Amino acid sequence: MSDKFSSEVDVSKEKIHWDFKDKMSYGGYLGLENILASQTPMTDEHDEMLFIVIHQVAELWMKLVLTETGGAIAHLQKDSIGPALKMLTRVSRVQEQLIHAWDVLATMTPADYLKFRDKLGQSSGFQSYQYRTLEFSLGNKNAAMVKVHKDNPTAFAMISAALDAPSIWDETLRLLARKGYAIPTSHTDRDWRESYTPSSEVEDVWRDIYRDSEKHWEAYELGEKLVDLEHKFQQWRFNHLKTVERIIGFRRGTGGTSGVDYLAKALNLRFFPEIWTVRTTL
Ligand code: HEM
Known part of the structure; x- marks a missing residue:
């Protein structure tokens, strides 16, 4: 018989640290x-x-x-596109994990879920303040959404700060303006708390970038990275909606919305609208 297989790893000759009384351990x-x-x-x-x-x-x-997006925004503010791109690439990889997670949840049947759903009361992902902060940071500002966090100081501070600050799309347009692209001032200096209004002039800038990508390589690469991020965000939303439909059908949500019909509306949201609309006219 081969001696290739054994029932335990021999650690007797390894210099393993066994004592953690006063030392930093993995769990600590x-x-x-x-x-x-x-x-x-x-x-x-x-x-x-x-x-x-x-x-x-x-x-x-x-x-x-949120850490990576915040880091990317800080780099864009300093015109440092390379490091921002690196952070956004990591965001996309994490989004893939989040998208695949729906397959795990889909192993729960309606009957399984109904056994404990009543116990959730009114709690719902709708109240995820990290999710709402992320939406604001990416550009989907909706001041009404802050209200649900008014009794939680931590959540309220985090989400309010994101509402007040320029989003990654705002910062992208400001960077383009600094580099000489014809972004209108209405889009480089505005009330960041307001929801974003798409602009034909911004779309024109992206058309120029896309039509001569070699000349505008950095901006082009940043644009595609953002499209990637938004595309994955949409895939997450779609998979959430379909998993929800599979598990609760068209029941109302525990957070009080119409459920699947509410989630369907979010599929039409756009963080970076002009970079999508420009595609029709390239
Ligand atoms: C059985 C599993 C799930 C069901 C039935 C479900 C259902 C729903 C429903 C019906 C809504 C709409 C708001 C409401 O009225 O409650 C919602 C929102 C939301 N859910 Fe889930 N969900 C599930 C799992 C998850 C998971 C695993 C996450 C991951 C964090 C999540 C995150 C969210 C978020 C962030 C929202 C807010 C979306 C928005 O406002 O655009 N959900 N969910």
Whole structure:
């Protein structure tokens, strides 16, 4: 018989650190005790753990996406496109994880979910302040959405700051203006709290960039990176909608909306509208 296989790894000759009494350990550094103590199902139903973990994992990924998007915005403010592109690439990779996560959730049937859905009360992803902060940071400003966070100071501060600040699209247009592109002043200096109004002049700029991509390579690359990000965001929204339809049909949402009909409306939202509309006229 071959001796290639064994039933245990021999660690006797490894210089492994076994004692962590006064030293930094894996779990200590990562705060694992807190994280792993944060799954508190309200029922004994088997699928509730999946429901909790999938939301928590999504929130952790959103935290990273917010860090990367914030970093990218800071670089765009300094005209440093390369590092911004690198961060946006990471955002896209995380988005792929978020999109694939729906396949895990889809293993929960309507019957499984209905066993504990009543216990959720009025809680809903609609109240995810990281998600709303991200939407604001990308350019979908909607001041009405802040209201739901008025009783949570942490959430309120985070989401209000994102509402007040220029989005990544605003910063992209400001960067283009600094580089000499004919972005109208209405789009480089405006009330950032207002929802964005698309501009034919902005679309003209992107048309020039796309028609001669070699001459405008940096702007072209940034534009495509943003399209990639928005495309993936739409895929996430679509997969959410279809997974929701698969699990609860056309029931109302626990957050109070019409459910699938409400989620369908979000499919028509655009963070970077001109970069999409320009495609029809290239
Ligand atoms: C059984 C699983 C799920 C169901 C049935 C469900 C259902 C819904 C419904 C009906 C809404 C509309 C708001 C409402 O009235 O509640 C909503 C919103 C939302 N859900 Fe889910 N959801 C599920 C899983 C998830 C997961 C895993 C996430 C990940 C974080 C998530 C994130 C969100 C977000 C961010 C919104 C707000 C979307 C917006 O306002 O555009 N949902 N969900």
